[in-house]
Amino acid sequence: MTGASGLVGFEISEQLSVSGHDVVAAYFQHSAGSKSVKLDIGDEDSMRSTLEQHKPDWVIHCAALTNVDECEKNPEKAFEMNGNASGRLARIVKKQKAKIAYISTSFVFGGAQEKTSKKSADASLPLKEDATPAPINEYGKSKLEGEKQIIASGARHLILRIDQPYGWAMPWQKSNMVTWTLDKFAAKEPFSIVYDWYNQPVYLGNFAPVCARLIEKDAQGIFHCAGGERISRYDWAQRIGRTFGCDLRLLTKSTSATLNLPAKRPDVLLDNSKAEKLTGIKMMGIDAGLAAMKKNRPAAANQ
Numbered sequence: 001m002t003g004a005s006g007l008v009g010f011e012i013s014e015q016l017s018v019s020g021h022d023v024v025a026a027y028f029q030h031s032a033g034s035k036s037v038k039l040d041i042g043d044e045d046s047m048r049s050t051l052e053q054h055k056p057d058w059v060i061h062c063a064a065l066t067n068v069d070e071c072e073k074n075p076e077k078a079f080e081m082n083g084n085a086s087g088r089l090a091r092i093v094k095k096q097k098a099k100i101a102y103i104s105t106s107f108v109f110g111g112a113q114e115k116t117s118k119k120s121a122d123a124s125l126p127l128k129e130d131a132t133p134a135p136i137n138e139y140g141k142s143k144l145e146g147e148k149q150i151i152a153s154g155a156r157h158l159i160l161r162i163d164q165p166y167g168w169a170m171p172w173q174k175s176n177m178v179t180w181t182l183d184k185f186a187a188k189e190p191f192s193i194v195y196d197w198y199n200q201p202v203y204l205g206n207f208a209p210v211c212a213r214l215i216e217k218d219a220q221g222i223f224h225c226a227g228g229e230r231i232s233r234y235d236w237a238q239r240i241g242r243t244f245g246c247d248l249r250l251l252t253k254s255t256s257a258t259l260n261l262p263a264k265r266p267d268v269l270l271d272n273s274k275a276e277k278l279t280g281i282k283m284m285g286i287d288a289g290l291a292a293m294k295k296n297r298p299a300a301a302n303q
């Protein structure tokens with residue numbers, strides 16, 4: 001697994017290990033435990049030799065340049081890391097007759113304009129896997145390029161599109177929306193959150209078993225695996241505060257214009273029914289995900 005030290009990769013790696021799979025966890029700068037190997041996805045020879053040494057059945061590819069605004073400022077780097085490196089990895093995977101699972105994003109879509117999939121012309125319906133992508137920022141374009149190069153490689157592939165994954169962060173990991181918001185509440189200073197960004201946040205304790213089940217079922221193709229509910233960042237922060245018993249008076253509303261960030265954010269609604277049907281696992285709504293997170297706090301987590 002690439003990116004096994006990251007937020008998403010670490011959770012999938014734990015889930016697969018618990019389910020009895022032998023996981024080789026590849027990290028870049030932060031060692032992710034005992035069975036881990038250092039790997040730079042920018043180094044093709046190193047990717048080839050790592051795969052030749054470990055001969056995996058599946059390569060779960062989570063490593064990426066994930067900072068959306070950094071991708072906007074540095075599109076060549078984003079394209080190289082998220083697009084070309086993914087393609088090179090997939091071609092090595094194909095040569096070794098393994099399979100690749102790529103963690104992709106709802107940001108391959110741009111928003112309301114694509115809410116027409118081949119099977120549905122109703123603009124109010126969520127996007128199915130066959131809707132035509134049209135990213136509106138460099139991160140989305142680079143991740144879509146990764147999808148395209150993986151498909152073109154001819155390797156057997158699984159592409160999982162997620163949105164705003166959240167869960168407890170390990171000490172070396174960046175914060176996610178929930179841990180960031182809890183930190184803000186804990187500081188007991190007033191803070192604001194934008195109300196005009198919408199997401200479909202997915203709890204990692206819900207997504208990781210879906211990912212594991214799809215791999216165990218040898219699934220192929222694209223699957224949408226976002227959370228079960230679309231919500232604004234501000235409303236999400238309120239739900240976080242409520243679930244964890246924080247002082248909601250500290251939270252105020254702001255607009256994204258005040259953040260002055262380079263990358264536009266799409267407002268995308270994904271249809272998860274294909275993954276839910278095949279795995280038998282329902283994607284959780286916000287309250288269920290937050291309640292599960294509250295219950296399952298690992299001792300090593302930040303916060």
Ligand SMILES: NC(=O)c1ccc[n+]([C@@H]2O[C@H](COP(=O)([O-])OP(=O)(O)OC[C@H]3O[C@@H](n4cnc5c(N)ncnc54)[C@H](OP(=O)(O)O)[C@@H]3O)[C@@H](O)[C@H]2O)c1
Binds near residue numbers: 028039041042061064
């Ligand atoms: N976070 C989101 O909101 C979100 C939303 C949708 C999709 N996704 C996708 O989910 C996947 C995982 O995201 P995440 O949130 O877990 O990201 P993350 O926490 O930022 O982790 C990124 C991972 O990539 C590794 N990495 C960075 N540069 C590398 C390099 N040159 N070679 C090898 N590995 C490298 C990092 O390793 P070290 O830490 O060891 O340096 C880390 O394990 C990504 O493909 C991302 O696009 C994320």
